Amino acid sequence: MASNSLSKKDAPKNISSNAKTLGDDDFIVSKTDTSGKIIYCNEIFTKMAGYPAASLIGANHNLIRHPDMPRIAFKLAWDLIKSKKEFFGFVKNLCADGGHYWVLAYITADLDTSGNIISYTSVRRKPPQSAIDTIAPIYKLLLEAEQRGGMDASSKILNDFLDEKKVGYDEFIINLQKGATV
Numbered sequence: 585m586a587s588n589s590l591s592k593k594d595a596p597k598n599i600s601s602n603a604k605t606l607g608d609d610d611f612i613v614s615k616t617d618t619s620g621k622i623i624y625c626n627e628i629f630t631k632m633a634g635y636p637a638a639s640l641i642g643a644n645h646n647l648i649r650h651p652d653m654p655r656i657a658f659k660l661a662w663d664l665i666k667s668k669k670e671f672f673g674f675v676k677n678l679c680a681d682g683g684h685y686w687v688l689a690y691i692t693a694d695l696d697t698s699g700n701i702i703s704y705t706s707v708r709r710k711p712p713q714s715a716i717d718t719i720a721p722i723y724k725l726l727l728e729a730e731q732r733g734g735m736d737a738s739s740k741i742l743n744d745f746l747d748e749k750k751v752g753y754d755e756f757i758i759n760l761q762k763g764a765t766v
């Protein structure tokens with residue numbers, strides 16, 4: 585790990601409503617080791633997050649976790665990628681200045697030739713505003729449920745919501761990315 589890398593305590597405390605938007609053709613890419621420490625990020629990642637590249641290498645990826653994000657989203661992601669499945673999800677990320685940017689994130693495990701997980705890779709692109717408008721209030725409900733009753737409570741809300749819509753999680757996310765509204 586780089587000795588000058590950032591840690592969660594370096595994340596901004598002054599959260600603002602400033603929003604940055606990815607370009608239509610932009611891709612944010614990062615790779616982590618198996619514990620979630622950043623081992624690679626591209627230039628657009630550093631530009632959006634607002635940190636110098638050298639200080640991001642070795643930092644835990646949770647440096648850019650936004651407090652509005654419910655924990656259930658990351659539990660879902662880690663459960664899937666640790667079992668070598670793909671994760672798709674909308675993520676609100678925290679910038680160094682306390683602002684944020686939304687992405688549709690794809691995360692997957694990188695395997696060696698024997699099938700062992702050696703790292704993880706994430707590629708993100710710009711979500712449509714309609715997807716952000718739909719998912720933000722859902723995340724708010726999940727976060728409130730988590731604060732009341734932990735992840736069992738937020739997990740129940742998410743599952744009940746999907747059951748009511750008669751849609752699987754992946755399908756729900758992909759439909760929102762295509763511009764569907766709930």
Ligand SMILES: Cc1cc2nc3c(=O)[nH]c(=O)nc-3n(C[C@H](O)[C@H](O)[C@H](O)COP(=O)(O)O)c2cc1C
Nearest residue numbers: 615616620645646648649650658677691704705706
């Ligand atoms: C390849 C990869 C990319 C990730 N990208 C993000 C990200 O962009 N934003 C984020 O908040 N968490 C991301 N995570 C999840 C973090 O590792 C972490 O689970 C999350 O920030 C919640 O951290 P916390 O539970 O320590 O608060 C990523 C994980 C992996 C493996």
